[in-house]
Amino acid sequence: MRVILLLSANLKRLAKGKEGFEVDGETTGECINDLISIVPAVRDTIFLGSKLSPNVQVEVNKQSVDEEERLTKKVNDGDEIRLAYKGY
Numbered sequence: 001m002r003v004i005l006l007l008s009a010n011l012k013r014l015a016k017g018k019e020g021f022e023v024d025g026e027t028t029g030e031c032i033n034d035l036i037s038i039v040p041a042v043r044d045t046i047f048l049g050s051k052l053s054p055n056v057q058v059e060v061n062k063q064s065v066d067e068e069e070r071l072t073k074k075v076n077d078g079d080e081i082r083l084a085y086k087g088y
Helices: 009-015 028-038 041-046
Strands: 002-007 020-024 056-060 080-085
Touching: 002 009, 002 028, 009 041, 009 080, 020 028, 028 041, 028 080, 041 080
Parallel strands: 002 080
Antiparallel strands: 002 020, 056 080
């Protein structure tokens, strides 16, 4: 399954200016892990241990994802995930 994952302006600097990535996964967490395999530098900024930092906002198709679902929300082929880091 192919999903587009977009980084906010303050995260794309970790990806050398690249904003969008085509990633694989059935959940937001799987897609984020696929992103990290492409851009490892993102991990230390968005994760605190095994959990997403509370400063990370996740949207799927421009809809905000509740904090408890940020890594478990199901996604479909062609969906768009946006990651934003608040206060960075």
